[in-house]
Amino acid sequence: MSTTPVTPKAVKTNRIGLQILDYRGGKTTLCAGCGHNAISERITEAFFEMGIQPERVMKMSGIGCSSKSPAYFMSRSFSFNSVHGRMPSVATGALLANKTMRSIGISGDGDTASIGMGQFIHLLRRNVPMIYIIEDNGVYGLTKGQFSATADIGSKLKTGVVNDLPAIDTCALAIQMGATFIGRSFSGDKKQLSAMLKAAISHRGTVMLDIISPCVTFNDHEGSTKSYKYMQEHEEAVSELGFVPHFEDIAVEYDHNTTVDVRLHDGSHLRLRKLHEDYDPTDKVHAMKMLMEAHDKGEVLTGVFYVDTQKPDFTSLLNMVDEPLATLPQERVRPSREVLTEIMEAHS
Amino acid sequence: MTPSELVAQAQPASGPASGVKQIVNDFSIQIATVNGSGSQSANNVLLRSIFRMGVPVSGKNLFPSNIAGLPTWYTIRVSKHGWVARKTDLDVLIAMNAETAQQDVLSLAEGAAVIYDESLKLNDLRPDLIYYPVPFDKLAASTGADAKIRKLVKNMVYVGVAANLLSIDMGWVEKTVRKQFAKKVKAAELNLNAVRAGFDYAASSLTKQDPYVVEPMNATQGKIIIDGNAAAAMGAMFAGVTVVTWYPITPSSSVVEQLIDYMKKYRIEQDGKANFAIVQAEDELAAIGMVLGAGWAGARSMTATSGPGISLMAEFAGLGYYAEIPGVIFDIQRTGPSTGLPTRTSQGDLTFIAGLSHGDTKHVMLIPATVKECFEFGIEAFNIAEQLQTPIFVLSDLDLGMNNWMSEPFEYPEKPITRGKVLDARQLEELGGFGRYKDVDGDGVPYRTLPGTDHSAAAYFTRGSGHNEKAQYTERPDDYENNMLRLARKFETAKTLVPKPVLESKGQQKVGIIAFGTSHFAVIESRDQLQRESQLATDYLRIRAYPFTQEMQDFVSRHERIYVVEQNRDSQMLNLLKIELDPTQTVKLHSVRHFNGLPIDARSITTAIAAQEGAGK
Numbered sequence: 001m002s003t004t005p006v007t008p009k010a011v012k013t014n015r016i017g018l019q020i021l022d023y024r025g026g027k028t029t030l031c032a033g034c035g036h037n038a039i040s041e042r043i044t045e046a047f048f049e050m051g052i053q054p055e056r057v058m059k060m061s062g063i064g065c066s067s068k069s070p071a072y073f074m075s076r077s078f079s080f081n082s083v084h085g086r087m088p089s090v091a092t093g094a095l096l097a098n099k100t101m102r103s104i105g106i107s108g109d110g111d112t113a114s115i116g117m118g119q120f121i122h123l124l125r126r127n128v129p130m131i132y133i134i135e136d137n138g139v140y141g142l143t144k145g146q147f148s149a150t151a152d153i154g155s156k157l158k159t160g161v162v163n164d165l166p167a168i169d170t171c172a173l174a175i176q177m178g179a180t181f182i183g184r185s186f187s188g189d190k191k192q193l194s195a196m197l198k199a200a201i202s203h204r205g206t207v208m209l210d211i212i213s214p215c216v217t218f219n220d221h222e223g224s225t226k227s228y229k230y231m232q233e234h235e236e237a238v239s240e241l242g243f244v245p246h247f248e249d250i251a252v253e254y255d256h257n258t259t260v261d262v263r264l265h266d267g268s269h270l271r272l273r274k275l276h277e278d279y280d281p282t283d284k285v286h287a288m289k290m291l292m293e294a295h296d297k298g299e300v301l302t303g304v305f306y307v308d309t310q311k312p313d314f315t316s317l318l319n320m321v322d323e324p325l326a327t328l329p330q331e332r333v334r335p336s337r338e339v340l341t342e343i344m345e346a347h348s
Numbered sequence: 349m350t351p352s353e354l355v356a357q358a359q360p361a362s363g364p365a366s367g368v369k370q371i372v373n374d375f376s377i378q379i380a381t382v383n384g385s386g387s388q389s390a391n392n393v394l395l396r397s398i399f400r401m402g403v404p405v406s407g408k409n410l411f412p413s414n415i416a417g418l419p420t421w422y423t424i425r426v427s428k429h430g431w432v433a434r435k436t437d438l439d440v441l442i443a444m445n446a447e448t449a450q451q452d453v454l455s456l457a458e459g460a461a462v463i464y465d466e467s468l469k470l471n472d473l474r475p476d477l478i479y480y481p482v483p484f485d486k487l488a489a490s491t492g493a494d495a496k497i498r499k500l501v502k503n504m505v506y507v508g509v510a511a512n513l514l515s516i517d518m519g520w521v522e523k524t525v526r527k528q529f530a531k532k533v534k535a536a537e538l539n540l541n542a543v544r545a546g547f548d549y550a551a552s553s554l555t556k557q558d559p560y561v562v563e564p565m566n567a568t569q570g571k572i573i574i575d576g577n578a579a580a581a582m583g584a585m586f587a588g589v590t591v592v593t594w595y596p597i598t599p600s601s602s603v604v605e606q607l608i609d610y611m612k613k614y615r616i617e618q619d620g621k622a623n624f625a626i627v628q629a630e631d632e633l634a635a636i637g638m639v640l641g642a643g644w645a646g647a648r649s650m651t652a653t654s655g656p657g658i659s660l661m662a663e664f665a666g667l668g669y670y671a672e673i674p675g676v677i678f679d680i681q682r683t684g685p686s687t688g689l690p691t692r693t694s695q696g697d698l699t700f701i702a703g704l705s706h707g708d709t710k711h712v713m714l715i716p717a718t719v720k721e722c723f724e725f726g727i728e729a730f731n732i733a734e735q736l737q738t739p740i741f742v743l744s745d746l747d748l749g750m751n752n753w754m755s756e757p758f759e760y761p762e763k764p765i766t767r768g769k770v771l772d773a774r775q776l777e778e779l780g781g782f783g784r785y786k787d788v789d790g791d792g793v794p795y796r797t798l799p800g801t802d803h804s805a806a807a808y809f810t811r812g813s814g815h816n817e818k819a820q821y822t823e824r825p826d827d828y829e830n831n832m833l834r835l836a837r838k839f840e841t842a843k844t845l846v847p848k849p850v851l852e853s854k855g856q857q858k859v860g861i862i863a864f865g866t867s868h869f870a871v872i873e874s875r876d877q878l879q880r881e882s883q884l885a886t887d888y889l890r891i892r893a894y895p896f897t898q899e900m901q902d903f904v905s906r907h908e909r910i911y912v913v914e915q916n917r918d919s920q921m922l923n924l925l926k927i928e929l930d931p932t933q934t935v936k937l938h939s940v941r942h943f944n945g946l947p948i949d950a951r952s953i954t955t956a957i958a959a960q961e962g963a964g965k
């Protein structure tokens with residue numbers, strides 16, 4: 001007979017008193033084992049651990065299996081599943097209306113790199129303050145496995161069809177186009193992805209994350225370069241990510257020779273321990289070089305490639321009032337009678 | 349020099365030749381120039397000087413799709429009756445473009461006057477016209493203007509010549525020039541010198557032989573002159589628009605360009621910050637995407653475009669309809685299909701927009717006919733968009749948007765801004781939650797929340813895929829059908845919110861006319877012609893919105909024959925009417941169409957209706 005009383009296990013809460021349950025979404029309808037599901041899990045945890053109020057978050061997406069996934073995390077956040085490839089404009093509009101909200105966009109490699117290329121580039125160029133995630137599986141999952149534009153040259157479809165066009169590297173593109181936080185990760189790399197997502201939440205500006213996310217149904221076979229196996233064999237991290245949130249003690253020492261410390265907008269710190277010798281996440285040209293060289297070597301480079309914490313984001317450039325435009329009262333948005341008289345006078 | 353001195357000093361040298369009967373305040377002037385030659389200010393001075401003499405005027409710019417070098421024409425119609433539609437007969441020509449001068453002369457009405465550069469030697473072309481050769485270059489040089497701007501100054505010389513020949517009050521000309529160049533005193537002087545040079549030359553060297561003169565009236569007091577795009581922009585500003593997106597396209601660009609000017613002047617707060625965002629998007633797909641994103645997040649958002657942009661917006665328009673998101677789209681129609689005649693007018697987007705996007709989509713359209721309505725509908729569109737939670741299209745056209753129209757001054761909007769059915773955190777607490785697409789009030793319009801609403805039941809999932817009352821994904825046949833039927837109910841509710849048609853007569857005749865938008869001005873003039881020339885009395889209903897309301901049904905059933913006047917080839921309005929009318933009624937509808945890119949004129953309508961009525965025979 002036991003003598004110790006049974007105490008109920010304390011439910012873990014975050015710094016704003018919410019439980020992980022408060023960050024969960026609906027039950028996924030994606031295939032079991034789909035990389036997209038793992039990413040939804042990591043996003044759920046990251047927002048929970050960072051203690052972000054779910055009602056302050058807008059989840060945006062285009063069309064595709066990946067774009068469905070906002071339904072599977074954070075049900076208490078506002079969600080907009082828009083049209084194929086055109087989520088960037090919708091997300092931009094929503095942030096113009098309410099720049100005090102946080103925004104996370106989920107896209108696919110088809111949604112971004114083909115039909116959505118135009119809007120994608122302009123989102124990056126504007127440095128719209130949001131996290132933009134490409135759940136990258138090299139195929140159009142939802143339309144049953146055609147090649148996308150991020151498929152590597154020489155990679156093979158299940159049917160044996162070989163891709164003979166070069167892949168678009170969305171990270172290289174993002175560096176060139178002006179995004180201010182750019183990284184690549186792998187849905188199966190829990191530790192790296194978690195740190196990257198939390199850092200992304202702390203950044204203000206466009207965070208562009210290309211997350212390799214295998215499609216188990218259409219692109220996880222021999223000959224695919226976006227399969228679990230291929231990633232396990234070819235993933236090459238440029239740095240090891242450490243993340244110290246702004247609400248935790250930063251006393252931990254680090255070696256300045258081997259580690260780059262980036263202070264993010266909310267006061268959190270991203271600690272990047274170099275795995276590549278001359279790795280420098282503030283140097284665009286070097287970041288591009290790294291990516292190009294990795295392509296030649298057949299490596300899938302992961303990690304944070306570039307961070308710029310200085311460049312103003314799009315909503316700041318517009319010099320808007322502090323409050324959300326969406327809810328300004330009539331007194332502020334309808335000019336006075338005198339203004340109308342003045343304009344009428346000018347046309348008399 | 350004061351205006352009165354100017355007038356006293358410079359009287360017309362001579363009156364019209366004896367025997368010529370004067371035609372007072374009832375003629376049109378055409379100014380033929382080269383695009384990019386800066387004739388706009390000069391034309392504006394002529395237009396406004398006549399307007400300030402109290403005489404009704406309208407000004408229409410016929411310009412090419414080109415920046416510089418191609419011919420352009422500006423027509424001023426002077427009408428003591430107040431007719432402002434395009435007049436087909438041209439009575440006075442100011443020929444400044446060597447390239448088109450011959451053709452311009454050949455197209456004039458009999459007895460017309462031609463003011464032209466003497467080097468063009470036009471006077472042998474037709475014996476039935478009156479010619480006034482003018483040494484424009486010499487006169488421009490005499491003003492002391494340096495060579496660089498002489499081309500511009502030359503335009504002001506024709507203002508002076510015309511002022512003299514047509515008896516336009518020089519006092520008003522001077523005031524108008526000074527107002528136009530209010531911030532540039534030197535430029536004002538230079539331009540005035542040019543006007544005087546032209547005036548004095550005409551006074552000393554030309555003999556008035558044509559019958560056309562302007563005499564002061566009292567028909568424009570208190571009125572303004574403005575273009576429809578400026579009026580629409582003002583409407584949007586007073587509606588409290590906060591997010592504006594656009595992609596430049598003629599003839600809609602000046603909606604946003606003028607809006608930018610207004611907003612910078614009147615919507616910057618004391619701390620220097622803007623209570624709005626205006627974004628030039630990468631294309632119209634992005635422009636409408638941003639509008640919907642902003643509307644979803646609670647802003648009053650808009651874009652302005654023309655036909656090709658509307659084509660690109662189709663997919664998003666369907667999303668806006670189905671996901672129920674407010675937004676306002678101004679379509680300043682131009683001539684299609686495709687690039688068509690990009691700088692000519694049309695009413696050709698009607699049927700396309702009515703059902704823009706795939707599936708069973710239906711859109712609300714507001715159709716202004718006057719600049720005042722551009723302003724008023726520009727405001728009301730935002731209210732209706734939020735009340736109905738759907739995109740609202742405002743269909744103007746190039747003629748209305750880019751030309752100068754007289755109007756009563758606009759009235760300050762007394763009606764408060766209405767934001768529609770939006771639940772806040774307190775209401776959610778009381779209700780214990782909500783169904784985003786549930787028809788609580790029976791009007792088909794559900795309740796929504798805005799992102800950021802601080803309540804755990806506030807969020808919902810917006811999607812263009814099938815959804816049930818709770819905004820959850822569904823493919824169930826009954827869910828889909830119920831939702832579509834509710835949207836149809838909402839479209840019925842729209843009928844109670846849109847501007848009603850205007851019955852412009854007592855409604856007791858056998859013959860009725862239905863028209864909309866800028867055809868209005870030609871229709872009212874045509875009704876006068878039909879009455880006077882053919883003793884044909886007509887009733888007239890002007891439609892101002894889609895969906896149509898009961899008034900349209902009543903009008904059709906009360907008449908034996910209805911002429912639907914419109915500026916497109918395919919009788920688009922007539923076809924929309926047919927969809928709603930009983931087959932016993934549709935047989936009454938007859939089409940009067942005008943679609944050559946020029947604004948419709950009264951004579952074309954009169955001829956078409958008189959012929960079909962066998963009138964006047």
Ligand SMILES: Cc1ncc(C[n+]2csc(CCOP(=O)(O)OP(=O)(O)O)c2C)c(N)n1
Nearest residue numbers: 064065066084108109110111139140141142
């Ligand atoms: C305008 C338009 N064209 C085509 C489609 C069909 N379609 C749906 S999803 C998709 C591709 C999605 O691929 P991706 O973005 O890579 O997402 P994944 O399913 O692989 O996660 C396509 C072509 C569509 N929905 N809309």
Ligand code: SF4
Nearest residue numbers: 031034065141215216
């Ligand atoms: S088809 Fe591929 S991408 Fe889509 S859910 Fe299945 S595994 Fe994921």
Ligand SMILES: [Mg+2]
Nearest residue numbers: 108109137139
């Ligand atoms: Mg994909």
